[in-house]
Amino acid sequence: MNGLIRDLNYALRQLRKSPGFTLTAVLTLALGIGATTAIFTLVYDAMLKPLPYPHPERLVVAEEQVAEFRDIYPKLPMSANHFAMWRQHARSFQSLAVMEEESEPLGLGGHPLKVEVVRATPGIFAVLGVQPRLGRAFTEQEAQPGREREIVLMHDLWRTQFGSDPQVVGKTVTLNGFPYTVLGVMPASFHLPMADNIAVPNADRARPVQALIPLAFTKQQLAEAMGDFNYFGLARLKPGVSATQAGAEVNALQHSISAALPADEKGTLSAVLTPFQQALVGNNRKPLLILLAAVAGLLLVGCINMTNLLLSRAIARRQQLTIVSALGANRAEMLRASMSEPAVLAGLGGAFGILLASALVPLMQRFLPPALDFRGALHLDWTGAACAVLLAVAATLLAGALPAWIGARANPADVLRGDSRQAGESRSSKRARKSLVAAEVAVSVTLVLFTGLLVTSLARLMSIDRGFATDHVITAEIDLPGKSYSGTTAAEGFYRRVLERLRQLPGASQAGLVSVPPLGGDFWIDMIRVADDSRPFMQLPTEHFRWISPGYLEAIHLPLVAGRDLTSSDQGKNYALVSERTARTLWPGADPIGKQFHRAGYVEQPPFTVIGVVRNARTISLAAPDPMMVYMPYWVRCDDTGSIVLRTGQDPVAMAAELRKAVWSVDPGASVPTVRTLGGIAADSVANRRFEMDLLLLFAVSALLLAGLGVYGVATYSVAQRQHEIGLRMALGAQRAGIYRLVLGEGLLPVLMGAAAGVAVAFACERLIGSLLFEVNPFNPAIAASAVAVLVAVGITGCLLPAHRAAAIDPMQALRNE
């Protein structure tokens, strides 16, 4: 123990003598350990930390599949009919619930508070294994149509809106214009991830669920065997039943449902059960793992750098170590002495790394998958700190082992003889140092290449022709109280008056209405039956529907390619617009204008007549052209939620207040939860990609810096070691340019080898990154060449100063020193 303390003291003394080296090594390690710990904390929180429910491993998300819809929807939420069937017959589940999430205005009067409400079947409490802390949960009897006016408040809502009133149970609150009786208050520790955030990739940041109300199905809903796929299903498996076993059972049930379907609705049903946590992580799993791998790569580069620095010191200190050896130290003691310096550095690096991580971890909150962002503020906990300590130990072993081994195996006789040739760096040591540089360059090239691919991908995504214009457009989400606007007529009247007022605003050039703004998510899918199409219902093509007002297309500059737009004089008529793709698919080779169709489930209603064809665009996702689109007039159908789209001649942000005022001037009870520019919505639609790219960019730049430092360190050491040789070469006639070439050539060789290896590694990982790219080939030679060029430039920069020093060597001095 005394020996260990003495070694550590000695190491500290040595490090104090070399402040530059110590600072570089500690900062390198702190950066690597801090960044890795921060990303690990994020990944741990998202993917490994148990969900805050009893036996969370038994929770599964239930989804359905319809083979005929799989092209559009690989998976569907559950239907009410199938839920009822499963609940009655499935034996694998201890409990089963379905739910849907909605935003509802809470309270009466002007500008009501909009709250996130989950409408759930009563089984939700048993599934999540939780009961209200005040009052009680709702029962099956209360979850019946017409009796579902009960509410269970979340703790936060109870605290903020009801002042933590202990007598709140039994009181009445107004939700969506209807009176609801408060049944209970959930515990503070209870959080419910929002179903929408799971179902909609790239959804907005999570809005916490603030209340639970009963979900009651009508007889019509329960009778619909092949529709109403709208409910997020969650089940608790019985103890000892695996998700696979349960999946087999519900698939058998799905099969029997399929078999009983009428001929017109014949479809092939199946079911998918996914562990709850895995479903919450969703599409974010791969980016999270890539980030973790990238930051681990950064740490590796840092460790390699430190190895190289320590190696130089070990070689310089060989004489000292051999004296220790000659005085009787055994190899283990020499190893311990050699490892004490890296151990002290790793300890310091780890300590600063923990500090850095504690500052970085809160910034990671925004990278959490939205569905998992419900556990409160992300902070560095004991798991993260343990990760940092482990990394520091790993860094000590990784960075210190090779230098210690080289130091401990020095032959005392050779070193003490003072023969410079024998005492200098051995060929194997030189090879090791160059291999280390090649390794760090390989990791850096991989990171730079991946970053280049993501940057190019994002640039292409943002510059792609969207088919509509986002500039000078502001949008506002409108949420009308359901009680006052239960039918299309009432809502349509409201929207019409709002649009009239908006168009009169100074600076407004056009205003329109749409069910979902461009890039605001997917919403309403239905099927169309054109004249003479006698195919069964399930074989009809599916289209994405939007209800719009006159002026909407013009407001976003989405052009018509045939026919005309809706006008206010068309009011009440069953007209429709279709996209080019819809027109070509439904009426190939024919003029679509004047053609008629029915919504598939409503053939008894009057048909729609096509009056215009809208250009194909990318309004659902920038990453893919829209599928078949159908635009219906809002007087035929509109809901109590919609979006205003306003084109202005000025800065659209400046119109936000005017826009809200115009809405409230028509009805102060209308909720306007969000007002955003269309450009902002477009940017948000690629926010996840941007986050991933930003982080990778940060890691790549850090790795480049470290790689540059590594090349510089090796070149500097090599020049110092070769002073005599370079002096001699100059005495024998070598010119300065030749010495530059000599140093650059030697320094760049491992860079080129590492770059080649890095490109090979990146190409081998093509499957990892390929799915994150948009219109960029992962084998893109130009990007690969650019990544190599960047590293070569870094390598040249790293070699230039040592080369300059080499060329300035005074041969006379160098030879005299010999």
Added chain:
Amino acid sequence: MIELKNVERSYKNGHTEEWVLRRIGLTIREGDFVTVMGPSGAGKSSLLNILAMLDDGWKGEYWFGGEAIHALNRKQRADVARARIGMVFQSYHLLDDLTVAENIELPLSYKNLAPKDRAGMVADILDRFRIVAKKDLFPSQLSGGQQQLVGIARAVVHAPALLLADEPTGNLHSTQGREIMQLFSELNRQGTTIVQVTHSEDNARYGQRLVELRDGWLTRDETRQATAAEAR
């Protein structure tokens, strides 16, 4: 061939100036074999470095084959040295990672010579020094005498007019030293002008002329007609 007029060399040491060569005047004719002697710190190696054009910090006039070296810049001096001067060092200064043949070829690689011509010149010198069998060995595989032999071969491979040798036998056994000095005599007979720095009276006898330095001053310059024969 060489004429030094009032050559002086000093080094700044803080606020003081330390003189290592003072007002040196020296004429060396073609074919001379000059030995420079003197105690440590007398300025012998400094004089040799000036003659080798490795040092730029001196004052005075240096004429080499009628060319005013003092008027040339560093690059021009390096060009002259590369073409006309060869150097032999006390510690041989062979590069460990290069073979005997590669070490000898090193000064040729800094001239604009075709690889074929370089190979021919190296082959000639290996043959002339009877070290063909050792051409693929590395310096660490040679004895000290053999290493110095390679060092001399390297110095004369490009047939320099002037060969400068700094304690060429300082690290060698006396028998090996004698062989090296006989080789110098042979080269001198073939027309190479030689300037050697040595502490050894025995080695000095191989030269025709003895120059002595003390504290930077040239204190003795005498020609000894029979020294070479005497040594033999």
